[in-house]
Amino acid sequence: MFKNFIRRWDGRLRKYADRYLNRSDLEKDKEFQNLYSKVGTRKSKYTLTSMERCYSLYKAIQYITKGDILGDIVECGVWRGGSAMLAALTLIKSQQTHRKIYLYDTYEGMPEPTDKDIDIHGVPYRLLWKKEKEFLSVSLDEVKKNIFSTGYPKENIIFVKGMVQDTIPNTVPKKIALLRLDTDLYESTYHELFHLYPKTTSQGVIIIDDYGHFQGSQEATEKYLSQNPQKVLLHRIDYSCRVWIKPSPTLK
Numbered sequence: 001m002f003k004n005f006i007r008r009w010d011g012r013l014r015k016y017a018d019r020y021l022n023r024s025d026l027e028k029d030k031e032f033q034n035l036y037s038k039v040g041t042r043k044s045k046y047t048l049t050s051m052e053r054c055y056s057l058y059k060a061i062q063y064i065t066k067g068d069i070l071g072d073i074v075e076c077g078v079w080r081g082g083s084a085m086l087a088a089l090t091l092i093k094s095q096q097t098h099r100k101i102y103l104y105d106t107y108e109g110m111p112e113p114t115d116k117d118i119d120i121h122g123v124p125y126r127l128l129w130k131k132e133k134e135f136l137s138v139s140l141d142e143v144k145k146n147i148f149s150t151g152y153p154k155e156n157i158i159f160v161k162g163m164v165q166d167t168i169p170n171t172v173p174k175k176i177a178l179l180r181l182d183t184d185l186y187e188s189t190y191h192e193l194f195h196l197y198p199k200t201t202s203q204g205v206i207i208i209d210d211y212g213h214f215q216g217s218q219e220a221t222e223k224y225l226s227q228n229p230q231k232v233l234l235h236r237i238d239y240s241c242r243v244w245i246k247p248s249p250t251l252k
């Protein structure tokens with residue numbers, strides 16, 4: 001009983017600490033909160049990511065619009081479309097709806113993981129996969145409905161259905177300003193970086209959502225970066241998400 005009491009209070013205190021201390025700056029940003037309320041709260045649960053990750057995506061979109069960084073927006077691993085919705089809403093606010101938004105997903109849930117796919121607690125993803133498969137399976141029609149609700153021009157949203165290993169590089173933008181990778185697993189993450197990083201404009205933004213949560217995502221990112229002569233700083237957004245800006249080609 002005493003243990004339950006401590007656990008309950010520990011949970012409550014952490015929640016308040018998050019709201020009033022750790023996130024007080026994000027809570028005060030009214031424009032962000034207004035957009036976030038449409039995608040990330042309990043009532044509007046269109047994304048699986050944290051408020052910190054949403055804020056960093058929001059800031060990344062503002063950075064590419066203010067800096068006129070050339071290229072389109074790409075997300076691999078879309079689920080219900082919440083991150084893409086936030087990107088679209090931020091682009092609308094910034095009056096930059098000419099950019100195309102490419103959204104890659106099976107729209108049928110997660111494919112079978114490999115042995116490299118282990119979560120932060122050491123649990124092989126294979127064990128979680130069967131349970132999560134259904135939860136993570138969102139149809140193309142549902143995602144379209146969610147994303148179109150933002151009011152972003154429909155003709156500038158490109159839904160690419162299928163395994164990224166099959167659809168990329170067949171359907172890809174010429175230039176990418178923001179590359180957001182969220183398919184969780186080793187094989188897809190490496191494949192996405194291999195084909196899409198070279199298309200990312202220098203000064204463009206790369207976001208790896210699962211770097212800290214899944215060993216496979218981290219291994220794929222580290223392997224790809226170790227083969228690239230340019231060194232980058234992987235900036236920590238929260239325990240899982242990492243972000244960097246692609247350096248200009250003159251930097252070695």
Ligand SMILES: C[S@@+](CC[C@H](N)C(=O)[O-])C[C@H]1O[C@@H](n2cnc3c(N)ncnc32)[C@H](O)[C@@H]1O
Pocket residue numbers: 046047048049076077078079080081082083084104105106107108109110111136137138162163164165182183184185188
């Ligand atoms: C964690 S969810 C994405 C979360 C989403 N970005 C958000 O903001 O909430 C992972 C998504 O990746 C997709 N996915 C995983 N592996 C894939 C692959 N190899 N090809 C295409 N889609 C894949 C799944 O269908 C699922 O929708």
